[in-house]
Amino acid sequence: MLYGAVVAGSFRRYATYRVATAAGVVTNTAFGFIIAYTYLALWSQRPHLGGYDRAQALTFVWAGQALFALIAYGGLDELQDRIRNGDVAVDLYRPADLQLWWLATELGRAGLQLIGRGVVPMAVGALAFPLALPGSALTWGWFLLSVALGVVVSFALRYLVALASFWLLDSSGLAMVSMLSCMFFSGLVLPLRVFPGALADLAQLLPWAALLQVPADVLMEARTGGALLRGLAFQAAWAVVLLALGRLVQSAATRKVVVQGG
Amino acid sequence: MWVRATLAYRTSFLLTAFGNFAASGLDFVAILLMFSRIRALGGFSLPEVAFLYGTCSLALGLSDLLLGNLSRLGARIRDGTLDTLLVRPAPVFVQIAADRFALRRLGRTFQALLVLGWALGRIDVDWTVGRVLMVPLMAVCGTAIFGAVYTAGAAFQFWAQDAAELQNSLTYGGNALLQYPPTVFARDLVRGVTFIVPLAFVNWLPALWLLDRPDPLGLPRWVAFLGPAVAALMCAGAGLAWRRGVRSYRSTGS
Numbered sequence: 254m255l256y257g258a259v260v261a262g263s264f265r266r267y268a269t270y271r272v273a274t275a276a277g278v279v280t281n282t283a284f285g286f287i288i289a290y291t292y293l294a295l296w297s298q299r300p301h302l303g304g305y306d307r308a309q310a311l312t313f314v315w316a317g318q319a320l321f322a323l324i325a326y327g328g329l330d331e332l333q334d335r336i337r338n339g340d341v342a343v344d345l346y347r348p349a350d351l352q353l354w355w356l357a358t359e360l361g362r363a364g365l366q367l368i369g370r371g372v373v374p375m376a377v378g379a380l381a382f383p384l385a386l387p388g389s390a391l392t393w394g395w396f397l398l399s400v401a402l403g404v405v406v407s408f409a410l411r412y413l414v415a416l417a418s419f420w421l422l423d424s425s426g427l428a429m430v431s432m433l434s435c436m437f438f439s440g441l442v443l444p445l446r447v448f449p450g451a452l453a454d455l456a457q458l459l460p461w462a463a464l465l466q467v468p469a470d471v472l473m474e475a476r477t478g479g480a481l482l483r484g485l486a487f488q489a490a491w492a493v494v495l496l497a498l499g500r501l502v503q504s505a506a507t508r509k510v511v512v513q514g515g
Numbered sequence: 516m517w518v519r520a521t522l523a524y525r526t527s528f529l530l531t532a533f534g535n536f537a538a539s540g541l542d543f544v545a546i547l548l549m550f551s552r553i554r555a556l557g558g559f560s561l562p563e564v565a566f567l568y569g570t571c572s573l574a575l576g577l578s579d580l581l582l583g584n585l586s587r588l589g590a591r592i593r594d595g596t597l598d599t600l601l602v603r604p605a606p607v608f609v610q611i612a613a614d615r616f617a618l619r620r621l622g623r624t625f626q627a628l629l630v631l632g633w634a635l636g637r638i639d640v641d642w643t644v645g646r647v648l649m650v651p652l653m654a655v656c657g658t659a660i661f662g663a664v665y666t667a668g669a670a671f672q673f674w675a676q677d678a679a680e681l682q683n684s685l686t687y688g689g690n691a692l693l694q695y696p697p698t699v700f701a702r703d704l705v706r707g708v709t710f711i712v713p714l715a716f717v718n719w720l721p722a723l724w725l726l727d728r729p730d731p732l733g734l735p736r737w738v739a740f741l742g743p744a745v746a747a748l749m750c751a752g753a754g755l756a757w758r759r760g761v762r763s764y765r766s767t768g769s
């Protein structure tokens with residue numbers, strides 16, 4: 254009940270940043286065009302690279318831009334700040350669980366970003382390029398489920414980074430490294446299937462694959478039937494493992510918390 | 516002062532500097548990964564693409580080092596700290612640029628220089644004096660052009676207070692665009708960054724002259740030397756926009 258209100262509050266909060274959302278849409282669309290053309294050049298040299306045809310490669314680009322704001326964030330800046338300046342002590346006294354609270358705010362933000370920053374780039378991409386978008390509502394449903402799981406994995410990773418502030422005080426460096434791993438290993442830089450040899454196999458086992466590679470494959474129906482279920486199970490497994498790890502670190506951190514300046 | 520402040524959290528500084536180095540390098544890794552599967556992209560070889568990458572990344576890195584902080588203007592307007600700067604007896608522009616001067620941004624410049632050095636040794640160019648001089652000229656003009664975009668973007672924030680990202684689509688987006696050969700893109704896109712926002716003068720046009728390649732738009736060859744004039748015009752325009760922005764500024768909460 255409480256967390257539902259947090260989700261809704263967070264959604265409304267990000268909905269007030271209209272200009273920022275519009276600016277984000279412009280940026281994602283601009284990048285979408287640039288990457289789409291480079292992929293076209295790449296796929297004209299090597300058709301069926303990574304098992305994708307041209308339309309699928311383009312779909313991957315626009316899915317990446319549509320999901321960018323949901324998944325590709327370095328840390329939870331606000332939580333990091335609250336840990337550094339000691340405000341987190343107040344949060345810990347609240348009758349709400351820290352991890353669930355922040356998960357709820359993230360879900361609210363992701364919901365708004367999906368509508369605010371996801372729909373337009375995808376629509377522009379579909380108008381400008383031939384995309385391999387699914388016709389069946391069921392596939393869209395699986396895609397949304399897969400995106401939701403990706404958001405949870407992304408949150409769980411970033412929550413761990415933010416908690417590192419308890420030890421490092423300033424974890425913005427770690428947040429940056431985390432964001433880089435996210436950009437590289439989620440497929441935002443290049444689809445993981447296009448990576449050479451063993452790197453492709455490894456990258457598809459890491460948690461970041463749950464952020465974009467799996468949802469994009471679900472969307473373009475490169476994953477159906479058993480492969481679809483395996484993909485979702487893969488995402489869910491990483492979500493559970495990383496959330497549990499977050500719990501462990503959280504309890505270790507709260508046991509050692511010393512409020513600065515007090 | 517900001518240099519010392521950054522160095523206070525040493526682990527974090529090292530990680531952010533490395534992160535900056537790696538973040539800009541990530542694009543190059545993408546290019547390398549692409550070239551692990553192909554021999555030429557848009558008719559350009561890996562050293563040639565690396566040359567394009569190095570020149571635009573260097574220009575962006577330098578202008579970001581000098582003026583990147585201007586994008587914080589929107590945040591300053593929102594929280595009201597811009598007023599503090601306005602009452603100080605120093606130009607606001609300089610104050611904002613110097614505030615939170617981020618040494619870690621050297622990462623991108625350093626990384627660009629590495630790639631550029633590698634590319635210069637490998638591209639197939641008949642090095643005359645003019646061609647040799649063109650490389651530093653590109654860096655200077657490119658820095659000025661990106662600097663003008665940063666300034667104009669900041670000036671725009673006086674009206675739209677939360678639009679730092681819009682300028683990113685021109686700076687980082689422009690960088691992403693310019694690191695690939697112009698032959699990869701649709702004609703209209705190339706026209707847009709030549710005539711509307713003349714980012715093509717950062718590296719595309721001079722590089723095409725240097726590498727002795729035809730221009731996809733069929734422009735005459737002397738266009739490659741317009742870089743300084745274009746940069747000067749853009750800086751003048753951005754300067755005017757900035758002045759108008761400062762004049763029209765009204766503090767929050769009034």
